[in-house]
Each structure stands twice: as structure tokens, then as C-alpha cells.
Amino acid sequence: MSVPMSAPMTAEALLQIRSLSVHYPAANGRAAGAVDALSGVDLDVAAGECLGLVGESGSGKTAILLSILGLLPPNARLGGSIRFHGDELAGMPLKGLNEIRGTRIAMIFQDPMSALNPYMRIIDQLSEVPRVHGGLPRRAAEQRALEMLEAVHIGEPRRRARQYPHELSGGMRQRVMIAMALIAEPELILADEPTTALDVTVQAQILALLQEIRERTGAALLLVTHDLGIVAQLADRIGVMRHGKIVEQADCLALFEHPQHEYTRSLLAAMPRLRVSA
Amino acid sequence: MSSSSRAPWRQRLRLRLRGHPGILIAGSVLLLIALASLILPALSPYDYFTPQLDLISRPPMLRGGHLLGTDPLGRDLLIRVLWGCRISLLIALVASLISVLVGVLWGAIAGYVGGHTDALMMRTVDVLYSVPFVPFVIVLTMLFGRQLWLMFVAIGAVSWLDIARIVRGEALSLKRREFIEAARVAGVHGARMIGRHIVPNLLGVVIIYATLTVPSVILFEAFMSFLGLGVRVPLASLGSLIADGASDMQAHPHLLLVPATVLATIIYCFNFLGDGLRDLLDPRRQT
Numbered sequence: 001m002s003v004p005m006s007a008p009m010t011a012e013a014l015l016q017i018r019s020l021s022v023h024y025p026a027a028n029g030r031a032a033g034a035v036d037a038l039s040g041v042d043l044d045v046a047a048g049e050c051l052g053l054v055g056e057s058g059s060g061k062t063a064i065l066l067s068i069l070g071l072l073p074p075n076a077r078l079g080g081s082i083r084f085h086g087d088e089l090a091g092m093p094l095k096g097l098n099e100i101r102g103t104r105i106a107m108i109f110q111d112p113m114s115a116l117n118p119y120m121r122i123i124d125q126l127s128e129v130p131r132v133h134g135g136l137p138r139r140a141a142e143q144r145a146l147e148m149l150e151a152v153h154i155g156e157p158r159r160r161a162r163q164y165p166h167e168l169s170g171g172m173r174q175r176v177m178i179a180m181a182l183i184a185e186p187e188l189i190l191a192d193e194p195t196t197a198l199d200v201t202v203q204a205q206i207l208a209l210l211q212e213i214r215e216r217t218g219a220a221l222l223l224v225t226h227d228l229g230i231v232a233q234l235a236d237r238i239g240v241m242r243h244g245k246i247v248e249q250a251d252c253l254a255l256f257e258h259p260q261h262e263y264t265r266s267l268l269a270a271m272p273r274l275r276v277s278a
Numbered sequence: 279m280s281s282s283s284r285a286p287w288r289q290r291l292r293l294r295l296r297g298h299p300g301i302l303i304a305g306s307v308l309l310l311i312a313l314a315s316l317i318l319p320a321l322s323p324y325d326y327f328t329p330q331l332d333l334i335s336r337p338p339m340l341r342g343g344h345l346l347g348t349d350p351l352g353r354d355l356l357i358r359v360l361w362g363c364r365i366s367l368l369i370a371l372v373a374s375l376i377s378v379l380v381g382v383l384w385g386a387i388a389g390y391v392g393g394h395t396d397a398l399m400m401r402t403v404d405v406l407y408s409v410p411f412v413p414f415v416i417v418l419t420m421l422f423g424r425q426l427w428l429m430f431v432a433i434g435a436v437s438w439l440d441i442a443r444i445v446r447g448e449a450l451s452l453k454r455r456e457f458i459e460a461a462r463v464a465g466v467h468g469a470r471m472i473g474r475h476i477v478p479n480l481l482g483v484v485i486i487y488a489t490l491t492v493p494s495v496i497l498f499e500a501f502m503s504f505l506g507l508g509v510r511v512p513l514a515s516l517g518s519l520i521a522d523g524a525s526d527m528q529a530h531p532h533l534l535l536v537p538a539t540v541l542a543t544i545i546y547c548f549n550f551l552g553d554g555l556r557d558l559l560d561p562r563r564q565t
Contacts, residue, residue: 069463074393094467102465114456119478128474129464180464 014188014220015068017043020080022063022244023070037063038244041080045188050214050221050233052252054228054267060244061224068222069105070097084188094223101151105131110193112173116165122176123151123161129183148179152209171202175209182213194261195230207233217278232256240264260270304547311544315363324354326361327512329442335530347532349522358514359537363544365515367431370496370548376434377495378488381441386476388442389449403439415507424510429502433495441487448480482556486564489552492557493545500541516541 020041026033038060045051053061066072068082082089084105089097099117109115117125127147130136136144142161149157150271152175165173176192181189195203211234214221223234230254231238238255240248240263248261259265295302312318321328323343330352338355346355388399415432422428452458453476461475477484500517502508509515514522514536523534 007419071459098465098467099467101463107460107463109456115460117457117461117479119473119481120474128461128466132465132470141435177460180460217477 012046013044013083015043015045015048015222016083017041017068017083018067018081018083020064020067020082021078022060022067023077023079024075025077036244037076038067041244041246043239043249044141045220045222046200047187048214048218048220048236050223050235052231052238053222053224053241054226054231054238055174055241056226059241061182061226061241062192063244065192065222066225068190069101070094070108091184099133102129102186104186105190106184106186108174108177108181108189108191108194111197112170112177113197115177116173118165118181120166121162122258125165126161126176126180126183129180133184142181147175148183151182151213152176152179154179170198171205174198174202174206178206178209178213182217182219186219188222191221191223193225194223196225196227203230210234229265240267283358292542295558298558300550301558304550304554305366307543308547308551311363312367315360315367318360319357319364322354322357324357326353326358326514329353329435335526335533337530338532344535345528349533350526350530353512355533355536358519359516359540362514362516362519362537363540365426365513366496366499366517366541366544367507369433369515370492371498372430373433373437373495374488374491376430376443377438377491378484378538380434381438382477382480382484384438385442385445385447386472386480389446390453390472390476392450392453393460396446400443403442406436407439412505412507415502419507424507426509429499429508432502433498437495437498441484441491444483444487445480448483449476452476452479482560485556485559486552489548489555490563492548492552496541496545516544527553 020038020043021036023034023036024037027118041060041064043051043064049230053064055061056072063072067076067078068084070089070092071079071128078090080090084100085098087096089100117120123142123145126148127136127138130141130144131138134141146157146161149161154160154175159252160168160172165176168176168264174197178194191210195206198206210221210223213219214234223231225231235252237249240255240261242263246262248255248259250260255264256268259268330348333344333348333352335350336342336344336348336352338345338416344354344356346359349355349358384399384403388396415428418428418432458471458475461471466475496516499508499515500520502519503515504521506521511518519537520534520541523530523537527534
């Protein structure tokens, strides 16, 4: 059962990326220092689907996420098209992007230690999104924030809400990040290695939480990781990236059982396997 | 850690203050000086301007009413020093406030917005930096005469430049921090981003720098009064008192020692206060 290389052309794709390229020109204008972070990337994410992107460091996984939200550094050259609900995100003016950021597309960052403002209480950071976008009054926004803290299973949410980020453990901060991403009920969640900075037991809890939330809210998830174990648990489909290109895209099971591309095979082979011989 | 964050705000402040006796001491000394300079002149039988030619340059003495002695015109030194504190503290507070407000906003906007805005704003700072200060003040006094508000403007106009540069540098590095990126992803932008995310994270630097600015402004004022550009006689600031005292220091050292000691105490207290406040206001340094 071989799966075609290109993304399945579904009409109802939530996010549709076509021949996306990101190019960093060298500072001195010569070709030597220039970098192509991405070239010719085609990607579809259907509503409610979880697409996992795997690949080594520098393969361009994060660059895809950044270009979706218009967060690339100013010297980056973006090419191709990124359509979200048919709206072109590439080259969209900041005003439009700010409408979409946080409300319809949200992002979970890799390191919860550095992704929370150390000078703001948890409740203030959480209620910022509904206050900025929904124009909710302070009380209502804080109520909503407390509900979210409960939804991501933070014990004693009222007490935690009044604390500063440094008073929370890493796992709890990542739960706060997830709550922050979900508070406006986005249709698409971008997760950039959401569990890499956490230890293994907490990782499992966070993954379970992500799974639960997807099932409950029906949000689509674009999950970037270098850990094949994680995508195997969560993803419906997997894209394998290398050197700024997607080298293989397939359903989760198909990819693990019949990897088509040489690189995918070596990635799979690199997964540690534990055999206990009797 | 959790018990302190559950406590109400006031109680927590008291708890934290307990760990910093320096703040309390420096703060109360400053408060005492400020209160004394506000209240005592009204209660005293002497004023700062009426000469008493039979009591010229008396040394400090407990009897006779002039606790700290008199100056070469027979005016009570204690009252003149208290008036000097009034003027110096007022100039210090107003000028520092102006410079911190302008400097922080200017620097934070330049650093966060970046690009051409940044270049334009910071080159403006460079140009203002290159204006020689003393001739600038001389020209101002020529134009408007020696007036107190001129001191606020002159000192405020110059001392925000340093703060703007430092704040801009901090804002540049903050901008790339992940939590700022996270706030951007959440759709936070513009004034809210600068006011809620950038500036609070600059507080530590700003407070240190502000409390360093206060003494430097006081010294600045003293320097200008020393040059004869400051307050108008018979009113005195600490600086002009020191200048007068220095000209007569061999015969009557108390005329120099008293205002100089008060000035040194004020400046020391402000430095101490700045150090303590930085620790106190940083949520990560809770005791």
C-alpha cells in the first residue's frame, strides 16, 4: 500500500501550503552565505487532523510554523502560498495577522520556562488573549482563564493563577502554555516540540492532555518534533523533512510499516528498540 | 514560596521588606530629611533671607538659637540648609521623573519597533548628546533669566538620554525572547505589548538607573549652582551653599561641612534605596 508523495488534495483542507520556500540571503549579498531554509514544501492539514512533522535539527520544521504565523525574521524571503480557510497568509499585513494569531491559529512553544513572561501572573497572561481579541472585560476574561486552567488539569487553579511563572514546575508551565493556546478555541494549533524540554513522565502527561483536548475541541494540530515516538502516538499523518524539503508524507501506520524514502528508513532505524531476550 | 504568594499584597510587601532593612533605613532617613525641610522652616523664628549683621559666621552652638551657626550674612545655617534640601530634592524628583518617563518610553519604542524608527529615534539621541550642556544652560538662562523651572527642563532634557540608550539595548534583547514571541503569537501588539510585556521586564534596570539618576541630578544642580547658574540668591540649594561654604572654608569650615554632609547623606540613601528596590520588585527574588 504505497502512498503518493504529494499531499492528498482535499477540498476542505484547513491549511493549505503550496511550494513554500524560505530563503535567507547572505548578509554580504554573495551566494556563499545564503541559506534555503525551505524549498518547495506542499502540505495540507484538514480540519481536526493531526499532522506530525519529523526531521533532524535544521530540516526546516520550525521554519514552517514560523512562516504560517508571519514570525520569520525580517531578512527572510518567503515564497509560495499559505492558505488558511482560503485566506492567503503569506504576505498578509500585520493587522490581519494579529486578528488570526491567538484566536484562530495558536502556538505552543518548545520551552515553557522561557515562553511565559516572568513579570506577569499566570492569570494575567492567560486572560490577555480574550481581552485583546474578544474585548472581554477583566472579570469575564479571568473567569475564562480559570476555566482553562481547570481544563488542562492544574490542581488548585485559583491559587496557581495568582502565582508567577517561576513558582510553577516545568510540566505545569507547559499546561499553562497549552491553556493559553486553547483559550480562544483556535481551529489550528501549532506545537513546536511541546514536550522536548520536559522529563519523560511529564512528557507522557502532556501528550495525553494534547490528545484529550484534540478530541474534545476538534482542533487540528500541526505537531513538530524530532521524536518519532511522539508522532506515533498522536499523529494521523506524518511528514518527514530533510534539508528544507518534505521527503515523504504518509498515514501514520503506513509510514511506520512501509517507509518509502531512504531517509525515513534511517530515521526509523535510529529509534532505540529494547529487546529483552529470555 | 507558595505561602508568600498567597498572602495579600500588603502583607507580602511587609514580609519582603523584612529581608531588606537597608530600604527601611535609607527610606526613613530620606523621609526625615524631606519632612524636616518642609516643616521646620515654618516653625523656626528665623528665615533664610534676612541678614543679621551682628551674628556673622557664628560656629555651631547649642545656646543662642542658631544650632548650626550662621553664614557670613548672619542668616541661620540650619534653615538655609533645610531650604536647600527642599530645592535640591524637588529638582531631583521632578527632573528624574521626567527623564525616566521620557527615557523609558523613547528607548522601549525604539528598541521594540526597530528598523527606521529605531534609527531615527536613536540618532536624535546622539544629536542631543553632542549638545554641550553647560553652554546650553548658559544660553537658556540668558534667554529666560535664572528661574527654577528652567533647571527642571535643562536637567530633565539631558538626563533622559542615558536611560533611553540603556532601555533600548534591553528592549532589543527582550524582543527576541521567547515569551515576547509567544505574546506576539497570541496577537498582542502595539502599545499593549510595550506597556505590559516590554516595560515591566525592564523595571529592574530602570529602577537601578533611576536611583542613580536622582543623585546625579542633585550633583548636577549643585554643579550649576556652584557655577552661579542655579537658584537665585537669596534662595539656596545644597549646591550653592556648598559653593559659598567652599569660598570660606578655612575660617569657617562648618559652612562647607554641614551642607556637604547633608548632600552626601541624601545621595548615599538614594543609592541604597535603588539597590533595595530592585531586589524588592523582582518577583523572582522573593524571600
